[in-house]
Amino acid sequence: MTELTLSSEDRKMLDGERGEGAQIAMRIVARIARIQGATELVDVSHVHVGGSIYTGPGSLEVIETLVDRGAQVRVPTTINSISIDQKRWKTQGIDEDFAHKANRLAAAFENLGASPIFSCTPYVFPAGPRFGEDIVWAESNAIVYANSVIGARTNRHGDFLDICAAITGRAPFAGLHLPKNRKGSFLVKVPPMDRLDGSFYTALGYLVGKHSGELIPVIDGISTEPSMEDLKSFCAAVATAGPVGMFHMVGVTPEAPTVEAALGGRKPTRIFEITGEMLYDTVKGLSTGVGTNLDLVVVGSPHFTLGDCAELAGLVAGKKCAPGVDFMITTNKFVLDQAVRQGWAQTVEEFGARFSTDTCLCMLNPDMLSEDVKTVMTNSGKFAHYGPGLVRRGVYFGTINDCVESAVAGIPLTRTPAWAAG
Template sequence: MHEFEGKIELSERDKAMLAGNEGRAAQIAIRIVIRIALIQDAPRLLDISNVHVGGSIYTGQASLKVIETLADLGTKVRVPTSINAISIDRQRWRDQHIDEEFAGYADRLASAFEKMGAKPIFSCTPYVFPDTPKLGDDIVWAESNAIVYSNSVLGARTNRHGDFLDICAAITGRAPACGLHLPENRKGNFVINVPPLSNLDSSFYAVLGYLIGKHAGNDIPVIQGIRVQPSVEDLKYLSSTLATSGAVGMFHMVGVTPEADSLEQALGGVPAVRTLDVAEDELQSVFQKLSTTTEDELDLVLLGSPHFTLGDFEVLAQLTTGKQASPDCDMLITTSQYVHQQARDAGYLAPIERFGARVSTDLCLCMLNASMFPSDTRTAMTNSGKFAHYGPGLVGKKVSFGSLKDCVESAVEGRRKINKPAWLN
């Protein structure tokens, strides 16, 4: 008899792992999964088909020891597993003035995940890679924007998980059967009425997500009123700010996301518990408040939180063609090696690099180290609502928020230039 007897329904394989029949690492991992399931009042575990590990950021010796211990026990992940962005750019960290000891620890952490069979995509946008999960798949994805995107846009099922549960799920192929894994918990209950706006760009979706997140609480938003098909990039920025200003794990968008062909379907045939009628002045207020400075001086433009996608590079290439950034303003873009190569093959990188921007891979903006920039760098600008929120605390810089077009125009002039959004009447 094991200590979990009578507390949770376990499969024969779960019991075998508990008994150590699949090795010490699987035994440790299944115990952790079960304990979390008990905390979450899950009646059983379920099989999963994919994992995206979020605990890939080096935060100290304790987290490194846990992952290296699992790897040293010889275990391998049981399901396809990918790795989130890491703490360093493996190709460029020396040129970025990163401390060698820190870089060594960060690399060891990534290597331990690789040793267990996880794919080193080092990206916070795993949904742009081949072989993404499909509608109805049970998965365990970490990274807040990826969780929202997978639940909402892909229709795959995952909860918001903390570090270590992800790798334990990858090792065992099991996760607690609760929360957004269960169909009855995926119904929307908070209707968001968006006014009839045109000329929507990614800044609109970042602002809308930030606004909704502040109101949502534990509810699942159902967005209606979007009259154009959002791009992957639009939905990426929406997902990221929903999870930044609130604890949203999923949204529906009527006529867009796969579980919301109609408002009735999104709500599961049950009336909404509440409604938010979004006003243009609220959107404008959020747009302005995402900036934490009004200084005109601009030292740095930061793009790529979440990671720049191929569509982002395409738009940026169009905006930068024939233009030149001010020598006083640096522009840094973070993305994955996969998308970086896609952008180069598509011809998007050439005009961007001629403009004066530089690209860093493997890490993302939220893992930037202040030593990567000149010591007199004071102000930055971004098109990312997520980084506008977290950036001042993460890198110690005052941050302005604007559209991607604003970021390019500001880099050209070497000073902050933020226009009234084209989507505001």
């Protein structure tokens, strides 16, 4: 196994001089570093922890043990989505014992000093990492966004390394923390297209993720500046469809001013030429629904941003959901509070939709849905992928406008996106 060089402070933590909690955390960080072949650790400036979903007594015991042993985070640390909406869980069909344990887990992270943002989109918050900083983030879409869009440096990793990195302020200096490992090698050529929207970036991300393997893709051909929401859709889809931790989008992401820079001056290992037909086939393939009457629309995976709220409010103004259609949006309290101040949340609620905070769509399960819910629709590529397994129902995928028009009509409507219409 690779020899790991530790700093004097690392050794003090490892020897227990900084308390038993820090000692446990450093043991885990050092062990994972050796497994990854790292020869040293690196200081991290920010951590987003992902072990906040309650998966059983083991996950709770680990975090509460760290609290009992006196551990505290050393760097700014935020908490990912949790298993329940703390304000609304009683009306959402959540088992009381499960809710109690999920709340205990969230409280344990807070007791370690982590900030309870309870969001899978930590990049929308003002106090985040900057270009070139080493961080440890959980949640696949956030990891890809951090590496690619922000230009911070983090790896994809298992649960508990993140909280241990927060407690020690250190992470294995390996993988995407190393500049040499951040160059692309898989060149993806996108044809000239216009009228791009979130469904385009979802389809592109999903297609790229399926074909990238462990290579870092370099996407060439995007001629219009994507929004944060577009990039969020791409990040979620590319990380769902494959083990992608980073991409370069030429002329868009900070480490890709040119194709040559993104590839590090090397020739690509592979070239993938995408067609409009491939992208549209991907959109159609994300729909697995079979019902004719729409029962449930779910959006916000990853969490709705303020821009998403503004767009939805514009689409639903003066309209009403059809009777029997439940329209749910997941987001975080930070965004919802801003949407309320702007008046957009009220417009959305007048339409007949409802907001849920703290948790995410990937926590939905069949027990939370009545037997009357047969047909589900979403604008999320991530939920379209995972949803059938989570809720045991087919899921229709469409644009946010499709979701609104379907909710009004009471039937699933999936139209050809403008970018695919020619």
